[in-house]
Amino acid sequence: MPAINQQSEPVIEIRELITYYGERKILDGINLAVESGEIMVVMGGSGSGKSTLLRHLLSLNRPAAGNIRLFGKAVNKLSSRALHQMRQRIGVSFQGGALFNSLNVEENVAFPLREHTRLDDNTIRIMARMKLEVVNLAGFEKLMPSQLSGGMIKRAALARAIVMDPKLLFFDEPSAGLDPVVSADLDELILRLRDAMGVTIVVVTHELESAFRIADRITVLDKGKILITGTTQEVKESDNPRVQNLLNRRTEDIPVNADEYLQRLTDDLAGL
Template sequence: MAAVAQETPTQTRTDDAVVRIQGLQAHYGARQVLHDIELTVAPGEIMVIMGGSGSGKSTLLRHLVGLMRPTAGSVELLGVDITRAPALEMQRLRRRIGVAFQGGALFSSMNVLDNIMLPLREHTQLDRQTMEIMARLKLEVVNLAGAEDLMPAELSGGMVKRAAVARAIVMDPALLFFDEPSAGLDPAVSSALDDLILKLREAMNMSIVVVTHELESAFKIADRITVLDQGRILTVDDVAGIRRSDNARIQNLLNRRAENAEVDAETYLRRLTGEAAPAGDPQAAGTKQDAGAV
């Protein structure tokens, strides 16, 4: 937080950035889904990536954690360009990042304790007793003490997410990624998870990247918010800046309006055919204004 407070909201120092994305482009087949993404995350910062369905935020996250390779550009995590790093360097980097998946992605054949111990078992030479102590400590951090012997199928949605967080932080990573932490949870559980994210940053000084479409959650936890739309960054700003933005698309997102909800059939056909809109068409004018703002 301190690192960010000294800077302007839309910029961060790039020399010590823990995440640095430059010119990132991604395609699914012939379709381009990410266009020239440029983004940095400072140490200790919570960066929230927001956008509607199909905006490309999940694809961006998959590139950030090295599950997809971009067609162009680079992604640096903790100073390592993961698009070019050799396997051994990636292996070392993996120990310093954690990922909490949307559905938890706990291994269904293992109980909670074994799930959390797995990274320790694979990456360290610790004895089982020490690993158990470390895993139990992380379970305490996520308020899941006592659930060690439960199987993933026996956990509630909120417990699954918290167990996934415990597994993600068991190696004390410097950088933590969350994919839709609030998805599918009731408001109380969702709010508790937001508190947990803030607690993790304060207690462990982690840099955290959160992909979400939940506004309340984003406004509560974010130092800065990146808004994605159709694979492009609309804006990067702090919460106050996002709230007062006059960009129509961002306002639509804030007011939860569907992008094309008010588009009539004639306008839709014009967009499809690329035909110019008649002068004075308010919807066409709105689109131009949006594009200009982008």
């Protein structure tokens, strides 16, 4: 495990985060801190609220209650200009890549530089190509996103995410839709990046194998609540039955309430 600077302030600090989707509570009292330089994997099944948590960390959604601090600053109190500036220190690799379809690979990677810096064209292109080298996509500069394979899209998206040399990097389901070999490649790449750039990484995934391979610490999310946060060892040895169910891919027994069951079946029917 790499040295984590415990003295400094956590890069991400979430306190008592509560969010709703309509009437439904999605996240219920989340508390989480991510230290500088570590790889934190947020794990959970579908519907656990992990995607919502990510959207809040990216300030794409506003919380109903609680607060999120990035780099020590409360994001919901930032002016839009300060938020823009903070976002330049953050990189995101989206689940489907989210490459701009109208731009080729190199233009996609160069895009943040063109928008945020005043570097000349040649410098920008060299920097974009350097990042493409890092993700092993050299030689594919001129291809359009629609011409790329799933793994190449993820790597191009990663190159774009790191082109501004962010201090904080988010991955949404990095291995979703990839075959095991390509997925393992991508995990290697994530580990290499952390070592080379000293960047703090948050990965949201449901893939157990990948999670345990790259994580320094794991947070297990279930039904909007954190079941456990700890090192991979601590999570493996957890005696929480729900964590064990998730790790061993066991289905959960949901207790049946006869009255509620009848109510659900007959709800909204005419004449009752």
